[in-house]
Amino acid sequence: MSTDRDFQRITAAWLDEMPDHAPDHALDAILDAVDHTEQVRRPILGFPRTLTVRGWLPLVAALAAAGAILLGAAFLLTVGGQRTTPVPPANGVPLTTTGPLPTDTSPPTGEPSPVASAKGAPIALRGQWLANAPPVPALGQTDPRIRLEFSGAGDSSWIAASANQPLLLRSQVAGAPSDISFVATSAGSGCKAGDTGHYRATLTPDGLTMTLAAISDACAARSSVLARAWVRSLAGQSDGSRGVLDAFDPMISVTLPVEQYGADIFPDSAFLTGNSSGRIFTVVKNPVGLTDPCSASGGGKLPLQPGASAFADYIAKLPGFISVDRTQLQVDGHPAIHLAVTTAPTADCTAGKVIEWTPKTPASSRVWFLSLGDPDSIYLVEVGADLYLIQWLGNGVATADEQAVLSTVHFLDTLPMAP
Numbered sequence: 001m002s003t004d005r006d007f008q009r010i011t012a013a014w015l016d017e018m019p020d021h022a023p024d025h026a027l028d029a030i031l032d033a034v035d036h037t038e039q040v041r042r043p044i045l046g047f048p049r050t051l052t053v054r055g056w057l058p059l060v061a062a063l064a065a066a067g068a069i070l071l072g073a074a075f076l077l078t079v080g081g082q083r084t085t086p087v088p089p090a091n092g093v094p095l096t097t098t099g100p101l102p103t104d105t106s107p108p109t110g111e112p113s114p115v116a117s118a119k120g121a122p123i124a125l126r127g128q129w130l131a132n133a134p135p136v137p138a139l140g141q142t143d144p145r146i147r148l149e150f151s152g153a154g155d156s157s158w159i160a161a162s163a164n165q166p167l168l169l170r171s172q173v174a175g176a177p178s179d180i181s182f183v184a185t186s187a188g189s190g191c192k193a194g195d196t197g198h199y200r201a202t203l204t205p206d207g208l209t210m211t212l213a214a215i216s217d218a219c220a221a222r223s224s225v226l227a228r229a230w231v232r233s234l235a236g237q238s239d240g241s242r243g244v245l246d247a248f249d250p251m252i253s254v255t256l257p258v259e260q261y262g263a264d265i266f267p268d269s270a271f272l273t274g275n276s277s278g279r280i281f282t283v284v285k286n287p288v289g290l291t292d293p294c295s296a297s298g299g300g301k302l303p304l305q306p307g308a309s310a311f312a313d314y315i316a317k318l319p320g321f322i323s324v325d326r327t328q329l330q331v332d333g334h335p336a337i338h339l340a341v342t343t344a345p346t347a348d349c350t351a352g353k354v355i356e357w358t359p360k361t362p363a364s365s366r367v368w369f370l371s372l373g374d375p376d377s378i379y380l381v382e383v384g385a386d387l388y389l390i391q392w393l394g395n396g397v398a399t400a401d402e403q404a405v406l407s408t409v410h411f412l413d414t415l416p417m418a419p
Helices: 007-017 024-036 056-066 072-076 220-226 308-316 399-406
Strands: 127-132 145-150 156-160 167-176 179-184 196-203 209-217 229-233 241-245 251-256 261-266 269-274 280-285 287-290 321-331 334-343 353-359 367-371 376-383 386-393 410-412
Touching: 145 220, 156 220, 167 220, 179 209, 179 220, 196 220, 209 220, 251 280, 251 399, 280 353, 287 308, 308 321, 308 334, 308 376, 308 386, 376 399, 386 399
Parallel strands: 229 241
Antiparallel strands: 127 145, 127 229, 145 156, 156 167, 167 179, 179 196, 196 209, 209 229, 241 251, 251 410, 261 269, 269 280, 280 386, 287 353, 321 334, 334 376, 353 367, 376 386
């Protein structure tokens, strides 16, 4: 999968599609961490209309470096935190092509273990968490899914109803061994400025589930949301390991190798990019073809027959795709096909690249492309009536590495809470 290096076209597409402002918590995260963030590779053309917190960082860094925005200097002078304590490594096992994938081999949850101490929120808790919560009128929360995010430095937290909606409550955070204190930064959402709450945090051994138990809280509305079990989300900044992407229905859980990741979430697609390695975990729900794959835009969306086989047939006919080897397998018990693609330059595509696919949803205008001469590796998974395209790509990623990650993929109807 190749990278579009046309800076002017990328920034123009971003400015054309972006909203007028970022959520407050996204801006805070930029101020907190942008100076530590490397520019990462993007195997797509076009950018999301709304970006997750971490998704802003690489683009802002690139724009600042090019002098394209005035905010760059201020952002680059801000000193933020950096997560250094590793979380448990990926524990997938290789795929087999003769039967279902092995079940998840994450350590048994058992009794929760106390979280290690750190300044601010403990390092292992920083990032985004998900939970199901009943409506809390004082917070203005009506969505059944709630999000809690700790900043990269661990000194701030936000509660929001969804990834791109305005935050409901912001607090400053201080940490002690397995304890967290939240201090409301302003009045509103049922809290008074300065209202303080103390909580005991525990993590399951696999790091997937965090439980916050209220010790005391002057703000009852905050306590009614925080005091529960939370599931680690990979939709914000993370250190990989095991987590959930809830941008899809059904949701997806996966275990990624340990390193810092940025997340960009689109309508029916998402990708997580390792900040140091550049490895990318990509998911696209119900991909379709393009009518003019050799053009700069790919043309219009090309509807395909349902199923993995029809999509594989389309891929095999793309210009310059000289061979597409298919392997039947299963992912989380669902029928799947792995495509190993070999390509070569062709006169049909004078720009040297092919636009491969785009999400079916009309709301998405983004497309994925491949430079001719590069290989590609694509996993197509049939989940009910839907088709999921999944990739784990990057320098040095071998088939065994792909399969180790794919073996940890699960499709979820509910959040995987610890028993």
